[in-house]
Amino acid sequence: MKNSFVILVIGAFLFLFMASPVVAQSEVKALVEKECSRCHGIARVNKASKDAAAWEKTVNRMIKKGAAIKPEEKDDVIKYLSTLKK
Numbered sequence: 474m475k476n477s478f479v480i481l482v483i484g485a486f487l488f489l490f491m492a493s494p495v496v497a498q499s500e501v502k503a504l505v506e507k508e509c510s511r512c513h514g515i516a517r518v519n520k521a522s523k524d525a526a527a528w529e530k531t532v533n534r535m536i537k538k539g540a541a542i543k544p545e546e547k548d549d550v551i552k553y554l555s556t557l558k559k
């Protein structure tokens with residue numbers, strides 16, 4: 474009885490551990506698709522092929538122009554954008 478509880482707890486942690494990055498990634502994708510298509514099409518974003526350092530510069534420039542990306546979201550946005558690299 475005790476053993477099955479331990480297995481259940483470990484299982485729940487494993488599930489959360491594996492599920493959370495996927496959720497975060499799709500939330501960031503939705504944010505980028507909404508916020509980064511306000512002034513130009515999302516094609517401009519998806520077409521660009523940059524590494525993380527180049528994206529950081531671009532995202533900072535877009536924030537200066539008025540993109541509503543919060544400071545705590547910036548790293549996730551840059552990470553997501555870097556995965557678009559062809």
Ligand code: HEC
Binds near residue numbers: 513
């Ligand atoms: C307030 C308007 C605005 C928003 C919001 C905005 N952009 Fe832009 N973006 C521009 C303008 C204007 C240009 C063209 C001038 C320039 O490149 O600085 C541009 C150009 C670009 C370019 C092409 C130039 C380059 O450096 O490769 C990319 C890529 C880009 N934006 C990505 C993004 C991303 C990613 C976001 C969301 C984080 C975003 N933009 C949100 C206004 C905006």
